[in-house]
Amino acid sequence: MxxxxxxxxxxxxxxxxxxxxxxxxxxxxxxxxxxxxxxxxxxxxxxxxxxxxxxxxxxxxxxxxxxxxxxxxxxxxxxxxxxxxxxxxxxxxxxxxxxxxxxxxxxxxxxxxxxxxxxxxxxxxxxxxxxxxxxxxxxxxxxxxxxxxxxxxxxxxxxxxxxxxxxxxxAVYGDYFMFSKKGENRLLLNMGGIANFTYLPADEDASRVFTTDTGPGNTILDAYARKLLNKPYDEDGKLAAQGQVNKELLNALKINPFFDAPFPKTTGPEVFNMTYVEEAQIRSQTTSLPGADLMATLVQFSADTIVDAIKRVMHDGETYSIYMSGGGMHNPVLTKALQQKLPNCTFGRTDDLGISxxxxxxxxxxxxxxxxxxxxxxxxxxxxxxxxxxxxxxxxxx
Ligand SMILES: Nc1ncnc2c1ncn2[C@@H]1O[C@H](COP(=O)(O)OP(=O)(O)OP(=O)(O)O)[C@@H](O)[C@H]1O
Ligand SMILES: CC(=O)N[C@H]1[C@@H]2OC[C@@H](O2)[C@@H](O)[C@@H]1O[C@H](C)C(=O)O
Structure with missing residues (x-):
């Protein structure tokens, strides 16, 4: 041998x-x-x-x-x-x-x-x-x-x-083994370039467990940080925090068949990139938006699409714990937007479960x-x- x-x-x-x-x-x-x-x-x-x-x-x-x-x-x-x-x-x-x-x-x-x-x-x-x-x-x-x-x-x-x-x-194959807990509905939310979450139901039934991408995490934010700030990312969401969310652009950004497709599904920067945003800006007549407003809108776009996806697995009367990971958990504008839209969930990080x-x-x-x-x-x-x-x-x- x-x-x-x-x-x-x-x-x-x-x-x-x-x-x-x-x-x-x-x-x-x-x-x-x-x-x-x-x-x-x-x-x-x-x-x-x-x-x-x-x-x-x-x-x-x-x-x-x-x-x-x-x-x-x-x-x-x-x-x-x-x-x-x-x-x-x-x-x-x-x-x-x-x-x-x-x-x-x-x-x-x-x-x-x-x-x-x-x-x-x-x-x-x-x-x-x-x-x-x-x-x-x-x-x-x-x-x-x-x-x-x-x-x-x-x-x-x-x-x-x-x-x-x-x-x-x-992620489903690792999250289930590492983080599943009987009696607690857990959502493991990773916010990297693309965001995804793993659903770990409280009954630990493996056949109900899955991970799905939700859409952009930081990938578009980083692209605009490079363009507007000449930096790899908008540190601590400082630029986004100075802006106002533009509703017209936000609605235009959310028009894509990916968001309505069933779970699990995947995507990438092949779809969610600056061209995607520019096209949405043209459709919503927001091409001359100030940089801070654009950034605030893009953060809200990531947050809203994460929340919309997560809400699809939630049932009335159940409680859910969200454990965040990935670089997006360091962006306070993003995490605040998530918490505002999911007030009944408890938020933590996977660090609380022993893995940074x-x-x-x-x-x-x-x-x-x-x-x-x-x-x-x-x-x-x-x-x-x-x-x-x-x-x-x-x-x-x-
Ligand atoms: N302090 C911070 N403020 C704002 N954003 C941050 C901060 N720290 C990290 N990030 C974001 O996190 C990103 C890196 O995240 P991560 O390393 O999880 O991505 P990745 O592993 O490349 O993504 P993927 O999950 O798509 O594979 C940075 O590019 C930046 O957008
Ligand atoms: C094709 C690819 O590399 N996808 C990554 C990416 O980064 C996040 C999201 O998009 C996820 O689908 C995946 O990575 C994680 C680790 C996964 O497969 O679970």
């Missing part, structure tokens, strides 16, 4: 594993690196977040990725070159982190690498009959494994697509890798878009 397969077999049999989860999302702010200690699997999964770091992307890397990011037409050579480049870069970032934490690569069992999404095209979006749902992440796992010397599991989304899903959101909200998505991929190695027996019922699969491909270092 190839000794590397033997090594994988040994890791899969261990009662507990040390797994590094990696996530670099649609905000392109950096690589989230979460060193997790995970015991057991499935509903018995127990995660301790040992260390966490976000390694920021420099401006050159952001610009390189943006040349091919969420665009229908790109330079193919650039895509081809970035695939190994990002893989090697992520590998090096892991090594630098481990060194700063005084941990040897040999002390880590597995790297679970999401890669960089460069294009996301569910069928509802591309509308081309003969093609299936599609999504593409780059930063190939072979390069991460070669640089770190650690067995790497990557490319998690393709199996989901292969079984009829949209390749996202995958900044690290949650990176931890998710560590849990998905753990499940591929040691779990896989949980049924999520037969809901369309939540296939009963484990995900990820294995890359050996040699």
């Amino acid at each position: 190839n000794p590397q397969i033997q090594c994988l077999y040994h890791i899969a049999q261990k009662p507990e594993r040390r797994i590094i989860g990696l996530m670099s999302g649609t905000s392109l702010d950096g690589l989230d690196i979460a060193l997790c200690h995970i015991s057991d699997s499935g509903p018995g999964t127990f995660v301790t977040l040992e260390r966490f770091s976000t390694v920021p992307y420099d401006d050159e890397l952001k610009a390189d990725i943006r040349t091919i990011f969420a665009k229908t037409e790109i330079e193919f050579e650039q895509l081809c070159l970035l695939n190994p480049y990002i893989g090697r870069l992520h590998g090096q970032m892991i090594l630098d982190c481990l060194r700063s934490w005084d941990i040897e690569p040999s002390e880590v069992d597995i790297v679970a690498s999401h890669g960089q999404t460069v294009y996301h095209a569910p069928k509802s979006q591309h509308r081309r009959d003969k093609f299936p749902n599609a999504t593409l992440q780059i930063g190939d796992g072979d390069h991460v494994a070669a640089v770190t010397g650690i067995i790497t599991i990557s490319d998690f989304r393709q199996k989901h697509v292969a079984h009829g899903g949209e390749g996202a959101p995958l 909200g900044d690290a949650k998505e990176a931890v998710l991929f560590a849990v998905l890798a753990n499940e591929s190695l040691a779990g896989g027996g949980t049924s999520f019922g037969d809901r369309q878009g939540v296939p009963n699969v484990t995900m990820g491909k294995v890359s050996f270092p040699k």
